[in-house]
Amino acid sequence: MTGHTSEADAYRDDRAHVFHSWSAQRALDPVVVTGGLGSTFWDADGTRYLDFSSQLVNLNLGHQHPKVVAAIQEQAARLCTIAPSFANPTRSEAARRIAEVAPGDLSHVFFTNGGTEANEHAVKMARLTTGRHKVLAAYRSYHGATTGSITLTGDPRRWANEPAMPGVVRFFGPYPYRSAFHADSAEQETARALQHLEEVFMFEGPHTVAAVILESVVGTNGILVPPPGYLAGVRELCDRHGALLICDEVMSGFGRCGEWFAVDRWGVVPDLITFAKGVNSGYVPLGGVVLGERVYETFAERPFPGGLTYSGHPLACAAAVATIDVMREERIPERVRDLGERVVGPRLEKLRDRHPSVGEVRGVGLFWAIELVRDRDTREMLVPYNASGAAAKPMADVVAACKARGVWPFTHFNRVHVVPPLVITEEELLQGIDAIDDALDAADAYVA
Structure with missing residues (x-):
């Protein structure tokens, strides 16, 4: 037993x-x-x-944590699971609470089982919303282990999985201590990193780029806190070229950086935020994508071609609701x-x-x-x-x-x-x- x-x-x-x-x-x-x-x-x-x-x-x-454990137990006694095509009070409440703490107009949540699936679906949403196929991703990054997300990943874990998803183009993000741009100040690092990203757009053809994906604060690959102005600059580049900004907050979100989402520290609103991990401390697997009106409207009248059997699993969502309650109370x-x-x-x-x-x-x-x-x-x-x-x-x-x-x-x-x-x-x-x-x-x- x-x-x-x-x-x-x-x-x-x-x-x-x-x-x-x-x-x-x-x-x-x-x-x-x-x-x-x-x-x-x-x-x-x-x-x-x-x-x-x-x-x-x-x-x-x-x-x-006793309140999260109790929430899972109470949900298990009421309803252990239900297919994602149904509405469910716990799933609905979890989505509402996540949307309440998300920045800007990010108001809808697509639930996944973890971060890697969240990034896979965010890229799919960006490509279908823009009608473009390329995604710009950083060398110093980790976005997951499934076929698409491991291709987005820049660190050596992707090597054994190549070739994989087409259309991913790499760039160097800011890292003042080991600057790829030979910068000697945070301000110079920001300016040169943004110039580099602008040149990547130019050489790839802005009309082909669906999205830039980055970790708001790079996690496993160095805890790289973006220098002042960098995230705002990436947001401006995406807007100028019609690309979406995907911020991977799987590791940095839900309080880890002292904010609900790390981007809040810099006042930047992405088009899509991916999350997992801290949303319910992993007590039951849960991740997701928070999206705004532009992406939502793309699928308002046509089906979104993606889904998961356990999307918005009630036990996981109950743990998320309890987690957000605890984070607010404490x-x-x-x-x-x-x-x-x-x-x-x-x-x-x-x-x-x-x-x-x-x-x-x-x-x-x-x-x-x-x-x-x-x-x-x-x-x-x-x-x-x-x-x-x-x-x-x-x-x-x-x-x-x-x-x-x-x-x-x-x-x-x-x-x-x-x-x-x-x-x-x-x-x-x-x-x-x-x-x-x-x-x-x-x-x-x-x-x-």
């Missing part, structure tokens, strides 16, 4: 039958997790970890903004001063990256881009040191990300940063 399998049985069955994502199967040695509460989870031996990864940066309300966006400005930013700057392996710290809200280098002057990465095996050992050492101190970190390439649950206490937050501070001694050992 579920819930009564021993740790040994669970591990045995996992190794015998579970096929894991993004992994060489025989190399895996997964921890068997038996419980979690708030910002902490634990294994059968009672070893506890402070969840500084929010699992996959989705557990915004932490493990087992003022989560405001709390996250305060913690980012008052606690995380200043503490990470001190950490940078202490460790020669720290090249830069950057972020907003509870969405931060610590970029590790071998040499601050040359900015050589602590490990090479897309390192594996022995080449990745310096980061493996840092990860092991974090776990030894009771903190489960989120790392990617040469970075440690600070992305804990948004309900984390200030004491836990400082405890986690202190553990990372100690663990970075392992990175300092590799500094030239």
Whole structure:
């Protein structure tokens, strides 16, 4: 019976039958997790970890939030599922509440099961709305793992999946610390990144470009906060050339950046916002696309050629309604903004001063990256881009040191990300940063 399998049985069955994502199967040695509460989870031996990864940066309300759990239980007792062609009170309420916190005229929600499907459907909507086929996507990005969204993705996870969806054209987004434009200020980075994007439009033919898709704040590929004026500039380019702007907020939305949606920080209204993860902390899979009148009117009189059996699943939508209630009651966006400005930013700057392996710290809200280098002057990465095996050992050492101190970190390439649950206490937050501070001694050992 579920819930009564021993740790040994669970591990045995996992190794015998579970096929894991993004992994060489025989190399895996997964921890068997038996419980979690708030910002902490634990294994059968009672070893506890402070969840500084929010699992996959989705557990915004932490493990087992009682109000979200209760909402799922109540919905399950009332109606577990219903096809998406019906209207349902819980689905309707979830859509209304999401639309209420969305910017501008974004007033309709198409529900999916996660972020990758949200991006697939947003691109489909953009292409059909504009009658164009090209989509401009950034190199430093992650948009999902299905055929279309992995093509939109810029990081190395797409390589093994190529060739895939046609019509995707890449561009460089802003990254002041490693500027592709040789900029020496944030203002110059914005100007040159926008000039570059304008040239991509020009060379591709603006009349062929359906949309620009970007992460409002780039997540896994670096926590790259756009410099002032960049998102507004992309919005203007899209308007000038008749393209739609798709903002992927799967990771950055629902309070993670101290706003309901990260774009709110810059006062930009996209044509489409994709979301998932934090909308209900992943308690039941849910994602979606929030869209405005231009896209809605495209399909007002003709069918939208897309759909999912579990679109707007009642259990998932109940969890979303409860999550938005909790975020409002506990003022989560405001709390996250305060913690980012008052606690995380200043503490990470001190950490940078202490460790020669720290090249830069950057972020907003509870969405931060610590970029590790071998040499601050040359900015050589602590490990090479897309390192594996022995080449990745310096980061493996840092990860092991974090776990030894009771903190489960989120790392990617040469970075440690600070992305804990948004309900984390200030004491836990400082405890986690202190553990990372100690663990970075392992990175300092590799500094030239």
